[in-house]
Amino acid sequence: MGGFYRPPLLRYPVGMRADLTERVLRGLYSAVLYILVPITLYHLIWRGFRQRAYFQRWDERYASYPGQRLAAPLWLHAVSVGEVNAAAPLVNALRQQRPDLPLVVTTITPTGSERVRALWGDAVTHVYLPYDLPGAVGRFLDHFRPALALIVETELWPNLLFGCRDRGIPTHILNARLSARSLRGYKVLAPLIRRALASVRLVAAQSQEDARRFRALGAQADCVQVTGNLKFDMAPVDNAAFVATFRSALGVDRPVWIAASTHEDEEVPVLEAHRALQRSHPDALLLWAPRHPERFQAVARRARDAGCTVATRSEQRWPLRQTQVFVIDTLGELMRFYGCAQVAFVGGSLQAIGGHNLLEPAATGTAILTGPHLHNFADIAKRLREAQAMRVVDDVSALSAALKALFDDPQSRAALASSAARLLEDGRGALSRTLTLIAPVLPEASSPPAG
Helix, strand or coil, X not given: CCCECCCCCCCCCHHHHCCHHHHHHHHHHXXXXXXXXXXXHHHHHHHHHHCHHHHCCHHHHCCCCXXXXXXXXXXXXXXXXXXXXXXXXXXXHHHHHCCCCCEEEEECCHHHHHHHHHHHHHHCEEEECCCCCHHHHHHHHHHHCCCEEEEXXXXXXXXXXXXXXXXXXXXXXXXXXXXXXXXXXHHHHHHHHHHHHCCCCEEXXXXXXXXXXXXXXXXXXXXXXXXXXXXXXCCCCCCHHHHHHHHHHHCCCCCEEEEEEECHHHHHHHHHHHHHHHHHCCCCEEEEEECCHHHHHHHHHHHHHCCCCEEEHHHHCCCCCCCCEEECCCCCCHHHHHCCCCEEEECCCCCCCCCCCCHHHHHCCCEEEXXXXXXXXXXXXXXXXXXXXXXXXXXXXXXXXXXXXXXXXXXXXXXXXXXXXXXXXXXXXXXXXXXXXXXXXXXXXXXXXXX
């Protein structure tokens, strides 16, 4: 026996399954997207000047694949780095349990693509998810012919969901989260989203609030379950050798903090906070990891203009005794550098971005600081607050004061880190619950269907 069997699940023409309202809504939505195709080209060019990888692989953005069709019975979509990291425990478990299942992983961003390659290399197939154009979606699905679609967190593209439905591909949204802000945003397309979500077989929500919002948006109530957050199930971090090399290169024991996943409007506050910390701790070192690669050089230049002695990971590898700001201008190393710092400020939170992964510093025993804008991680932030496992700062002056206080009080710093580590350990379990839910629908190895 060889190949893979895809169950013939209700594969009817669109016209037999969709009511007139749906067809009209889909037609209008798709017409707008086709009109905007020139804008997508402009966007790729504009982003390409900031990050060269956006100039590459345009054929994948429009689902043009040379050569023969490639069957990949299991398809997982994770939009960018954060979602790829969240999905990593699940992908690793699936690869271990079902090594016979070829897997295609899609992302939207080049940084997400690079993270996929760093984690799994050629063990999985990776392409960019095409734009939500009916033709592109159809070409993508017909090329890879997935038997199961696993979408991580919040990627609700109507034509993609309808395309899966119309081809009989069961769709599961895993580690699903939906903030109040996102719910309001999706309501612009509420009638269309409601019909698209009704086709989803499973919404495995991170929290009760996420589950409630997905139901409000149109997911079928009996298809929504709360499984917890896969981010709690990240693999244990073994940083000992890396941290030892870091400290050896540094040469002396210094106060070290990291500003991670920062955005452009947070760069001045980070620099001001570091300069303030240096007044009480002159030998303080800032490790700085901007969220987007296009900000790497700009951040280094900004720190030099502020009078700091700056080094970068790509040029110098390690900070030295005289280094005041060390810019981490490489990808995939954030977790390692978290372990080198005593305090971590997690960005995307001083401005209304919604925050980034707060559990990564928790996994390395690093005390956590964050800004107040945490709507993308509302449940995790709430739990960390209740466990007194992080501190929230509202502005640059509060950030400066919190940094000084934590470096002046090692016991408080250790208590924050310890509470966060306990919370991380107590939160595990989403992975096993998710695997249990998807196990019955994993494709079986069998003879391939005709055609």
